[in-house]
Amino acid sequence: MSPVSSVGSPLTSLYAQIAGANKAPPVLPDSLKVGAPTTAPSGEGFAKVFDQLIGTVESKQTQANAITQNVLVGGQGQLHQSVIAMQEASVAFSLMVEVRNKLVDSYQELMRMPV
Amino acid sequence: MNLISGIEITASALNAQKTRLDVIAQNIANAQTTRTPSGGPYKRQLISFETSLLQQTGDGQPALHGVQISSVTSDPSPGERIYNPQHPDADSQGIVTMPNVNLAYEMVDLITATRAYEANLSVAKNGREMADRTLRIGQ
Numbered sequence: 001m002s003p004v005s006s007v008g009s010p011l012t013s014l015y016a017q018i019a020g021a022n023k024a025p026p027v028l029p030d031s032l033k034v035g036a037p038t039t040a041p042s043g044e045g046f047a048k049v050f051d052q053l054i055g056t057v058e059s060k061q062t063q064a065n066a067i068t069q070n071v072l073v074g075g076q077g078q079l080h081q082s083v084i085a086m087q088e089a090s091v092a093f094s095l096m097v098e099v100r101n102k103l104v105d106s107y108q109e110l111m112r113m114p115v
Numbered sequence: 116m117n118l119i120s121g122i123e124i125t126a127s128a129l130n131a132q133k134t135r136l137d138v139i140a141q142n143i144a145n146a147q148t149t150r151t152p153s154g155g156p157y158k159r160q161l162i163s164f165e166t167s168l169l170q171q172t173g174d175g176q177p178a179l180h181g182v183q184i185s186s187v188t189s190d191p192s193p194g195e196r197i198y199n200p201q202h203p204d205a206d207s208q209g210i211v212t213m214p215n216v217n218l219a220y221e222m223v224d225l226i227t228a229t230r231a232y233e234a235n236l237s238v239a240k241n242g243r244e245m246a247d248r249t250l251r252i253g254q
Contacts, residue, residue, distance in 0.1 A: 078130065078133060080133070080236075080239075081126060081130075084119075084122055084125075084126055084239065087119060087122075087239075087243050088117070088118050088122070091118040091119055091243070091246045091247070092118055094246075094247070094250050095118070098250050102253070
């Protein structure tokens with residue numbers, strides 16, 4: 001959204017510069033120069049989301065471990081609670097793997113894009 | 116906000132049925148017990164369940180009810196009276212009052228509880244498979 005709208009105004013100013021080429025040679029706006037600093041979103045946002053996801057998955061696995069330990073030692077926990085907690089952790093892990101697969105797919109799709 | 120749908124309710128039902136199995140085990144184990152801390156022979160224990168509000172999933176959504184143990188009560192029916200003067204718990208006439216546990220009833224209860232437990236296990240398994248299939252949407 002924002003890259004498209006931000007590209008719009010430099011382009012119109014570029015056209016204006018090309019139209020008035022007699023007066024001065026056209027100058028590329030900063031945003032179209034290679035290596036120019038851009039305001040494109042960095043990967044930090046997704047990394048943060050993914051980090052939180054991993055944290056949640058890990059906490060679920062830790063919880064399942066604790067319940068299983070409790071069952072094995074003979075405390076308050078019960079067998080089905082342990083198995084259910086493990087299943088929850090397993091589903092959470094599958095979800096995380098699925099998110100990671102989608103990310104890798106998107107990356108490879110971008111890499112295959114002809115320039 | 117569970118990954119596996121309905122798992123908390125199923126867990127409460129599994130817990131309830133497991134407790135029922137415990138009570139049946141206690142009845143069968145004490146089928147010959149003629150002496151208890153409260154005096155007299157063992158009394159058969161009966162278990163009853165009640166619903167418990169587990170979660171309100173949101174506005175307009177139905178409230179979901181789990182199950183919990185309502186009470187464990189004693190069966191008031193009298194036990195069998197056997198003439199056995201050698202028994203240490205025999206009264207002055209040599210009569211021993213046995214527990215009011217009927218093994219046939221207990222076995223029927225045992226089968227019912229086992230089947231109920233299995234039914235809830237199927238629900239849990241189904242929930243897990245649904246989650247797995249949902250994760251495969253994009254494939």
